[in-house]
Amino acid sequence: MEQIELVDNEKILSLTRQERFLVKIAAVRDKICEFGILVITIISAAVVLFIFGFILSKSWQIFKINGLGFVTGKGFDQQVLEAFNAPPGQPVWRFGALGLLIGTLATTIGALVIAIPAGLGTAIVISELAPNYYVKSFIQTVIRLLASIPSIIYGLVGLLVVVPFISKTLITNDMQIRYIPFFQLTGNSILAGIIVLSIMIVPVIVALSVDAINAVPKKYKEAGLALGLSHWRTIVKVIVPAAKSGILAGIILAAGRAVGEAIALSMVTGGIGNIPNPAHGPVYFLTPVLTLASAIVNKAESMSTPSIEAALFACGVVLLITCALLSVFTKIVEAIVKRREGIE
Amino acid sequence: MNRKVIRDAAGQALSWFASSLTIAVCFGIIAYLFVKGSAQINLDFIITEPNPTVNQAMSGGISTPIVGTFLLTVIGTIIAFPIALATSIYLAEYAKKNMVSSLFRTGIDVLAGVPTIVIAIFGLAVFSNPQLGVFSSMVEGVKGANRAFGRSFLICGISMAVMILPFVIKTCEEAIKAVPKAYMEGSLAMGASKWHSITRIVLPAANSGIITGVILGMGRIIGDTAIVWLTLGGTLRMTGIQPWWSPINWISTLRNTGSTLTSFIFFASPAGEGNQPEKAFGASFVLIIIIILLNFVTELIARSRKTVKEE
Numbered sequence: 175m176e177q178i179e180l181v182d183n184e185k186i187l188s189l190t191r192q193e194r195f196l197v198k199i200a201a202v203r204d205k206i207c208e209f210g211i212l213v214i215t216i217i218s219a220a221v222v223l224f225i226f227g228f229i230l231s232k233s234w235q236i237f238k239i240n241g242l243g244f245v246t247g248k249g250f251d252q253q254v255l256e257a258f259n260a261p262p263g264q265p266v267w268r269f270g271a272l273g274l275l276i277g278t279l280a281t282t283i284g285a286l287v288i289a290i291p292a293g294l295g296t297a298i299v300i301s302e303l304a305p306n307y308y309v310k311s312f313i314q315t316v317i318r319l320l321a322s323i324p325s326i327i328y329g330l331v332g333l334l335v336v337v338p339f340i341s342k343t344l345i346t347n348d349m350q351i352r353y354i355p356f357f358q359l360t361g362n363s364i365l366a367g368i369i370v371l372s373i374m375i376v377p378v379i380v381a382l383s384v385d386a387i388n389a390v391p392k393k394y395k396e397a398g399l400a401l402g403l404s405h406w407r408t409i410v411k412v413i414v415p416a417a418k419s420g421i422l423a424g425i426i427l428a429a430g431r432a433v434g435e436a437i438a439l440s441m442v443t444g445g446i447g448n449i450p451n452p453a454h455g456p457v458y459f460l461t462p463v464l465t466l467a468s469a470i471v472n473k474a475e476s477m478s479t480p481s482i483e484a485a486l487f488a489c490g491v492v493l494l495i496t497c498a499l500l501s502v503f504t505k506i507v508e509a510i511v512k513r514r515e516g517i518e
Numbered sequence: 519m520n521r522k523v524i525r526d527a528a529g530q531a532l533s534w535f536a537s538s539l540t541i542a543v544c545f546g547i548i549a550y551l552f553v554k555g556s557a558q559i560n561l562d563f564i565i566t567e568p569n570p571t572v573n574q575a576m577s578g579g580i581s582t583p584i585v586g587t588f589l590l591t592v593i594g595t596i597i598a599f600p601i602a603l604a605t606s607i608y609l610a611e612y613a614k615k616n617m618v619s620s621l622f623r624t625g626i627d628v629l630a631g632v633p634t635i636v637i638a639i640f641g642l643a644v645f646s647n648p649q650l651g652v653f654s655s656m657v658e659g660v661k662g663a664n665r666a667f668g669r670s671f672l673i674c675g676i677s678m679a680v681m682i683l684p685f686v687i688k689t690c691e692e693a694i695k696a697v698p699k700a701y702m703e704g705s706l707a708m709g710a711s712k713w714h715s716i717t718r719i720v721l722p723a724a725n726s727g728i729i730t731g732v733i734l735g736m737g738r739i740i741g742d743t744a745i746v747w748l749t750l751g752g753t754l755r756m757t758g759i760q761p762w763w764s765p766i767n768w769i770s771t772l773r774n775t776g777s778t779l780t781s782f783i784f785f786a787s788p789a790g791e792g793n794q795p796e797k798a799f800g801a802s803f804v805l806i807i808i809i810i811l812l813n814f815v816t817e818l819i820a821r822s823r824k825t826v827k828e829e
Binding site for chain 2: 222
């Protein structure tokens with residue numbers, strides 16, 4: 175048997191005293207840095223918590239006084255005006271944001287109705303139909319550019335192109351006179367909002383749908399083709415259904431963007447909190463409305479009045495909850511996608 | 519059989535129609551801005567200060583909005599980047615998989631989806647507290663008002679940082695996680711400490727992803743209007759002590775309001791008070807050039823990353 179000599183680690187490395195000291199210093203420095211990033215992480219967690227807490231606490235009064243009435247009551251514009259001009263000592267705390275809610279829903283759903291087919295079609299072209307790499311990367315570059323155009327530019331183009339177009343081609347003098355008792359038809363309308371929003375959210379749907387379609391295993395497509403389906407049939411019946419949860423995630427994300435868009439919509443939808451009336455027929459889409467997000471932009475000037483500030487924060491809370499729910503939905507859908515990919 | 523062929527062709531045609539419509543709209547917007555905007559662009563427009571008047575000849579150019587955009591981008595990035603990097607390192611390398619960390623991740627996800635306008639009123643309300651008056655100026659001359667103005671470059675920059683923080687954290691974390699595990703293991707096996715491995719091996723390997731995240735964050739700051747409109751106000755000029763550009767007055771400039779390209783466009787559009795669409799188009803032209811340049815840079819970085827991976 176050979177004898178194994180136990181030697182001190184440090185003797186093998188033959189460190190001098192000074193070097194050992196340096197090693198220790200380095201270890202301490204590592205610990206300090208690691209502690210530092212822990213502290214910073216806690217700070218950013220605290221910021222996240224603080225934001226949610228702050229917004230909820232600011233709007234608490236509104237929800238305490240109005241209860242659910244905040245989302246079922248009408249007349250936000252009038253109430254903000256009253257609250258702003260209220261004599262000191264008798265602040266107005268009654269607010270009803272039903273009009274804003276309906277405006278938000280109408281523009282978001284309308285935009286989705288246009289953007290889903292357009293986005294899905296574009297995604298199919300990019301991932302399946304494009305004849306070669308250049309066409310594909312060209313379309314993708316354009317989509318990326320479309321995604322990064324600031325919303326103010328969409329608002330500007332919407333205001334100077336879409337709105338005049340609507341007022342010239344769709345609104346006649348007769349119509350204007352007939353609807354004067356309800357609202358003024360200027361072209362600033364739900365329709366303008368829908369058109370602008372749908373252009374803004376198409377890139378989101380395209381980006382996520384392309385990812386989802388590319389993630390579908392190749393053998394699905396091959397099996398479809400081998401069974402004698404045409405390429406298009408394979409896309410419609412095999413690939414898109416297999417990618418549907420990813421596409422759904424894109425649609426939810428797009429809905430979140432549409433709900434939260436403030437500036438562009440405040441520019442093109444007219445900024446008046448009408449509740450569009452389906453009985454008006456097609457004029458429904460020409461009604462000027464106000465959405466939750468653009469209400470905050472429009473009324474921010476009068477935020478020095480505490481009750482208006484609280485009401486705007488309450489709008490913020492409704493937006494926050496909607497968007498939180500939407501992003502939780504996206505997470506669930508993504509988890510489903512991941513699990514399915516894991517199994518197959 | 520024939521019907522099926524027609525149906526297939528119709529479906530494909532619809533898809534092509536959808537994508538060409540999208541592309542046409544994109545080119546339409548950009549071409550429209552180029553035609554309308556390039557007519558406005560000249561040196562005078564770029565280097566003169568804006569002037570809040572309806573008189574076209576007097577209303578000046580966009581020098582301070584460009585400076586404002588630049589200032590906000592710098593402030594927002596300087597605040598958000600270190601915090602986001604540290605947080606993402608912690609989340610990617612140190613955080614254990616437990617309730618707290620997954621709750622925090624959900625919080626970041628939710629915050630990333632919060633509309634910027636909500637961040638904007640948050641910033642305005644927080645910094646209107648009189649205790650935080652150092653960041654802006656106190657409201658004076660209004661009887662019984664004890665609150666800060668709540669609008670300044672600093673406040674807007676901080677709000678911007680809050681806005682991009684979750685986004686940058688997520689992209690940095692993804693970039694760090696995309697570094698192959700073998701790098702870290704190799705470094706640890708050589709006897710380097712964990713911190714040393716992270717700072718010398720993992721971060722350099724992840725840097726193109728991190729830079730891309732930061733540039734995308736900058737793009738969001740440059741393009742945001744809601745936060746600017748609420749926390750920087752609707753002023754056009756720099757409202758600090760004049761001249762705003764001399765170094766002695768920098769602090770005052772930062773504590774006071776001004777404008778950015780986006781708020782200038784909003785102001786000059788028919789929706790704002792200025793109502794000079796031509797000027798708005800000029801500013802949009804500059805804005806979109808900046809955005810296209812940023813896009814180009816990220817594309818270059820992404821491309822270089824791909825070639826590195828292939829090697």
